[in-house]
Amino acid sequence: MNLIAKGKALWGGAKNNTQLQNEKNRIIRSTKSFLMSAFRLVLIVGISYVIISPLLGIVVSSFFSNEDQYSPLVYMIPQTPTLERYQLALTRLDYFTVMGNNLLYVLSLSVIQLVICAMVGYGFARFKFPLKRILFGCVIVMIIMPSHTIMYPLYTTFQKFDPLWLVSAFTGKAQNLLSTPVPMFLMTILGTGLRAGLYIYIFNQFFRGLPKEIEEASFVDGAGTFYTFVRVMIPNAVPSIITVTLFSMVWQYNDLSYANLFNVSNDIVMSKRLNTLQSTIANVDRIVDPNIQQLYVFAGIVMMILPMIIIYVFLQRRFIEGVERSGIVG
């Protein structure tokens, strides 16, 4: 009797146990995945905060009035918001004119960059010619080598611009191209613009990944090399094109080193103008408090990054997909 009861209890326990086991496993699994997503959430939100908070600080501060700036009670939300910072920054930056010029400058450089780098990348990807490996090594050198190593020689080159003594033959003396946007264009047209090596590399990797058949088909149909490139290869390279466009626009827009080197005018390059905004505000408008000056600079920065943010919002989804499919990964 006792034995039977014991056996029954054991049997029931075992039966219960499998259920219990399943239950236990389920709970463990769901807890694990819950903990995992909680961890991920905390991490991503935390790091997003690190990225966004200074930006938020700039945007918010640009609306502060003088009292807000000094009031210890004000945090994030201004008590007496003002647009005065924007008004003054707008006039001192000469915003609309300069921004128009700047966008035109950046856009045209990006288009040239795109055309040239796509061509060169295609040339390296699909053709065999003597010294190809060495020449592609030069592309890598261009990516790796800091452009600052050749700053001064480039400066002198464009200061006394005289390719093959042609200019001096016509005008009598070498041309000084500094303080015009011409040097940047000259460099970009010859495939050595800002970070051009990287773009050539991206296009090269991408074109290498495309199947040879589509090209051969177009040759069989009687298309020439250049026609094939324009009509067959380029339409297939949209992901790379988006990637390179966004990169080249953003980097060209933010670039200060070449703009300073070639002394490109303030009326064309916004970031240069922004650099001098604080001293302009101090000297022309006689606002001597550096903390208040800072607010104007913040307003200027908000206005400067606005176009890029707008472009990025529109291109964002396609851009990230584009990078995933473009040649960076190879």
Added chain:
Amino acid sequence: MTVTKKKRGPTLLQRRSISGLLFCSPFIVGFLIYYVRSIFMTFQNAFSHITMLESGQEELTFAGFSYFNDAFNIHPSFRQTLTSSMGDMAIDVPLILFFSLFMALMLNQKFRGRTVARAIFFLPVLLNSPSILTALQTAQGTILGGNSPVSTVVMDSMGTTTGVNMDFYLGLLGEAFPTWLLDYITGAVGRISTIVTSSGVQIIIFLAALQSISPSLYEVAKIEGATPYETFWKVTFPMVSPLLITNMVYTVVDSFVNSDVLALAYRTIFTENNYSLGSVFSIVSMLGVFLILGIYGFLASRITFYQD
């Protein structure tokens, strides 16, 4: 026979190679006239005294290594700037690589708001301009400590001893771990904002690599009973490892552009008009970058898995 051959013109292969050269010609010309010439001139400047003649011409006289000697033994700050820049770079590169791979793994998982998170993580690339960066740093100070300058100062000083006495706990850990490792990690935490803001592109590149891994590999691993840990080391990591070198090169070059030693070289050339010394600075720092690239490249190639 030869005449008919000439009439037939170049063969298809020759024609292909000519059009290939034509496609690449802008770059070849540009590289020759801008890069090769400039590199040559930089070296020439570094090894010679430059005197400006009244006609605006430069006169070069050979100076041997005297400017290199000046740079290392006489110039007050070059050695220090160089070592600190190179040291920063050497520290930041592994951290950035590790962080960006980790974040790419996070962002590659499926969860709600993934697109938004990706957009945010790429944002720093848009803001990567020197003037914006300085302003961002100031703004970060103000957002941490309210906006009045007084509290910024207070918060800055508090930053080192936040409420909990971290040094005490670190001291306890110090019994178990070597101090240099602890210093490295606490240093990394201090650099978190630098690291986050400079790993946008790298995260995107790793993400792209992760997306391109064929799902069948994971399927096989699952069928064979691999744990997630094993799957990471046997499948994911080998597949993204070729991108380690790409990202490393990108990181080094990118952090070099904003380094102090370049600022010093720039100042020496364009403000102090000391062309030879400035050229020496750029050459030495370039060699330093190549050295770092070489060392890390060697280490990375040891753990890189190539499919063919």
